[in-house]
Ligand SMILES: [Fe+2]
């Protein structure tokens with residue numbers, strides 16, 4: 001993983017990433033954005049992701065954007081206005097009801113595909129990248145240690161039937177158990193460009209390209225305050241869990257970082273060629289934006 005905490009001139013921000021030939025398209029998936037600190041760094045980091053990480057496409061999991069749970073209309077707008085290409089969600093998808101109409105009306109946001117078919121939104125979005133390229137973005141919820149839900153494997157099979165014209169395909173698998181995540185990677189290997197996990201808020205060190213050409217990682221990790229329990233204030237969680245005293249789980253504020261995974265897709269056949277992780281501190285993003293005179 002590339003962990004960046006440097007500051008200084010624009011040259012100081014160059015990353016040691018593999019070269020990106022014109023035959024490849026680089027997609028960056030940003031892990032669960034938590035609360036105000038997560039939203040702040042996610043929107044401020046877009047130019048860094050475009051210019052330093054060399055992202056052609058940026059997909060953001062924003063299921064925890066609204067005070068730690070759900071996504072508000074204003075959060076959606078902020079991310080899209082910052083030039084994020086697509087947004088995924090997770091088990092907190094409907095926590096803010098105002099997002100339901102956005103899920104129905106907008107083509108750059110997906111909800112888990114294995115919710116009831118009558119639920120608002122869709123599990124597949126075809127996103128235009130540049131002049132004449134598209135990527136398919138899909139999402140599904142896992143079933144191990146999570147609430148009962150329809151089969152994610154069959155739900156994604158259905159999404160893929162609708163995405164036959166799009167070679168570059170990203171699945172955000174929002175799941176709790178690494179076994180569930182690994183099985184989804186193997187199940188879709190050779191049929192999608194990448195299966196990347198979200199939901200646990202902890203990045204896993206298992207990024208790889210599977211034998212069939214699918215990039216895989218159990219969990220991308222969290223974008224938000226890391227001096228926390230999964231983004232929430234430690235004392236509040238301790239009080240609730242250890243002393244059984246109901247408390248409000250407020251979003252923490254310290255050590256804000258963006259966790260993301262990039263993968264390079266072959267533009268011709270949609271196979272993943274290489275994959276890697278980055279974790280970037282809020283200080284670094286601020287220093288980069290200052291050094292390059294970005295206004296955020
Ligand atoms: Fe989450």
Ligand SMILES: [Fe+2]
Pocket residue numbers: 063090091092174198199200
């Ligand atoms: Fe989640």
